[in-house]
Amino acid sequence: QMQLEESGGGSVQAGDSLRLSCVASGRTFSAYGMGWFRQAPGQERELVAAITAGGRTFYGDSMEGRFTISRDNAKNTLYVQMNNLKPEDTAVYYCAVHTRSGDYYSSQAYDWWGQGTQVTVSS
Numbered sequence: 001q002m003q004l005e006e007s008g009g010g011s012v013q014a015g016d017s018l019r020l021s022c023v024a025s026g027r028t029f030s031a032y033g034m035g036w037f038r039q040a041p042g043q044e045r046e047l048v049a050a051i052t053a054g055g056r057t058f059y060g061d062s063m064e065g066r067f068t069i070s071r072d073n074a075k076n077t078l079y080v081q082m083n084n085l086k087p088e089d090t091a092v093y094y095c096a097v098h099t100r101s102g103d104y105y106s107s108q109a110y111d112w113w114g115q116g117t118q119v120t121v122s123s
Contacts (some may be wrong), residue, residue: 002027002112004095016121022078022095024116030073033098033116035041035110036080038119048093049080049123050104058104062088085121092116 008020020036035050049069050058057069068081078095096110103109 002029002032002097004097004112004114006036006093006095006114006117009093011117011120011122012085014123016082016087017083018085018119019092019120020080020082020095020117023076024076024095024097027097029071029076034078034091035072035096035104035105036069036078037096037107037110038089038093039057040091040115043091045094045107047105047107050098051078052098052104060071060105082119085119087121087123090119090121 002024003026004022004024006022009045033052033063036048037045038048039045049067051069062108066084070079094116095114097112098109099111100109
């Protein structure tokens with residue numbers, strides 16, 4: 001099992017930026033693909049961005065171009081840089097470990113979720 005702890009959320013204005021971090025422990029971080037998901041009240045969990053062990057990246061539909069996922073294997077840390085934030089980006093953001101082969105876009109392919117960090121964007 002891998003333990004994950006997110007940080008970096010907060011309340012910002014539309015157009016602002018935030019960088020979320022996810023520190024991992026318990027297993028070899030560099031061996032796993034990782035993902036950021038978000039969930040707003042009453043909505044399903046959706047992919048924000050994902051990154052494979054080799055560094056290939058994937059983004060949710062409304063995120064590409066504004067968000068950038070990265071990882072620092074030396075620090076066992078996953079990041080997502082979020083620019084030009086919009087009120088519709090308001091959600092709890094989670095990091096998770098991609099443990100099943102295939103689809104990086106589906107939350108079903110991930111295990112070992114963090115507790116989440118709240119991002120609130122006001123207009």
